[in-house]
Amino acid sequence: xxxxxxxxxxxxxxxxxxxxxxxxxxxxxxxxxxxxxxxxxxxxxxxxxxxxxxxxxxxxxxxxxxxxxxxxxxxxxxxxxxxxxxxxxxxxxxxxxxxxxxxxxxxxxxxxxxxxxxxxxxxxxxxxxxxxxxxxxxxxxxxxxxxxxxxxxxxxxxxxxxxxxxxxxxxxxxxxxxxxxxxxxxxxxxxxxxxxxxxxxxxxxxxxxxxxxxxxxxxxxxxxxxxxxxxxxxxxxxxxxxxxxxxxxxxxxxxxxxxxxxx
Numbered sequence: 001x002x003x004x005x006x007x008x009x010x011x012x013x014x015x016x017x018x019x020x021x022x023x024x025x026x027x028x029x030x031x032x033x034x035x036x037x038x039x040x041x042x043x044x045x046x047x048x049x050x051x052x053x054x055x056x057x058x059x060x061x062x063x064x065x066x067x068x069x070x071x072x073x074x075x076x077x078x079x080x081x082x083x084x085x086x087x088x089x090x091x092x093x094x095x096x097x098x099x100x101x102x103x104x105x106x107x108x109x110x111x112x113x114x115x116x117x118x119x120x121x122x123x124x125x126x127x128x129x130x131x132x133x134x135x136x137x138x139x140x141x142x143x144x145x146x147x148x149x150x151x152x153x154x155x156x157x158x159x160x161x162x163x164x165x166x167x168x169x170x171x172x173x174x175x176x177x178x179x180x181x182x183x184x185x186x187x188x189x190x191x192x193x194x195x196x197x198x199x200x201x202x203x204x205x206x207x208x209x210x211x212x213x214x215x216x217x218x219x220x221x222x223x224x225x226x227x228x229x230x231x232x233x234x235x236x237x238x239x240x241x242x243x244x245x246x247x248x249x250x251x252x253x254x255x256x257x258x259x260x261x262x263x
Contacts, residue, residue, distance in 0.1 A: 016049065017217065021224040028067045028228030037064035037194040038225070039166040040121040043114060044256035053107050054212040057164035058205060059221060062213075064166045064198040066222050067229035068191045074233045075188030082185055086192040089171070092150050093157025097197040100161025101204025110163070111260045117163045118257030124173050125253070149180065153193065161201045166194030 023045050024038075031038035042060040051059075075081040105113070152174060153167075160167040168190035175186045205211045 017220050020045065020049065021220050024063065024221050025224040025228040028063070028225035029232040032067050032071050032229040032232030036168045036172075036190060037068045037166040037198065039064045039160075039164060039194070039198070040118055040169050040253050043164055044118055044253045047111075047114070047256050047260065052212065053110050054210060055214060055217070057110075058202070058212050059218045060164040061166075061198045061201045061205075062218060062222060063225045064194055065202070066226045068166070068168075068195045068198070070226075070230050071191040071233045072188070072195050075184075075191055078184075080182075080184040081188035081192060082181065085181065085185075086189050088150050089153040089189060089193055090157075090196045092154030093160070093167070093193065094196050094200045095157075096154045097157040097161035097167075097200035098204040098207075100158040101201040102208050103162060104208070105162065113159075114163050115257045115260030117159060117165055118253045119261065120257075121165065121169045122251075122254035122257060124169055149175070149178070156193075157197050157200070160197045161204055164201065166198050168194040 024042060027038040027041045027045075031041070039060045042063050043056055046056040046059065072081065076083075153171060156167040156170045159165065159170075171193050172186055172190045175181060175189065176183070180186065181189065202211065
């Protein structure tokens with residue numbers, strides 16, 4: 001029979017969980033105010049800490065759900081979640097997120113896709129910072145082709161299911177660039193999009209019996225993101241100044257993504 005875990009190993013595990021809890025709390029705090037779950041950052045952090053890839057994916061999706069569930073409620077309550085548009089954006093993405101999560105992926109393929117996804121996420125984050133800094137709220141909104149946005153959401157949903165990223169980081173710049181809705185409503189739409197796609201991703205993992213959940217590891221992280229997400233959802237962007245933190249986060253995500261691609 002295996003002996004007890006050495007005290008030095010236990011101390012290292014505890015230190016790792018404490019470090020991750022602090023980072024996850026900060027990510028949830030900043031991202032929730034903008035309507036995001038922080039899945040890309042959770043995955044980047046877990047990858048840099050060398051966490052098992054199956055555990056990474058399940059943990060990131062669970063944290064997404066924990067963060068954006070409260071955000072969806074607050075956006076809906078404040079009138080910044082147009083449900084017709086939210087359902088249209090999610091109609092194709094939800095089944096594709098389920099399919100993407102159900103697809104069997106080898107570890108090498110997963111990290112290749114994740115590397116590409118994180119690198120793109122960093123680029124989208126940088127664009128979002130530049131766009132919001134130099135452009136005010138659009139004077140007129142363009143409804144555009146709702147079906148087109150639905151299919152764009154579907155493509156993002158497929159990537160979301162395969163990698164564990166909620167997809168809001170990709171959807172929001174597309175909606176802002178297309179003047180699909182106001183900044184607050186786009187944040188609400190992104191929050192709803194992340195929630196339903198993350199749930200679909202978890203269902204896909206459950207269907208193929210691939211959910212890896214370690215309560216001792218994921219439990220503290222979930223508590224950290226719930227607290228951070230609830231605080232962030234109640235604070236305005238002016239209080240948090242998320243652009244500057246998002247810049248540092250983009251660097252982290254870009255580093256993790258490029259590192260995976262190089263390896």
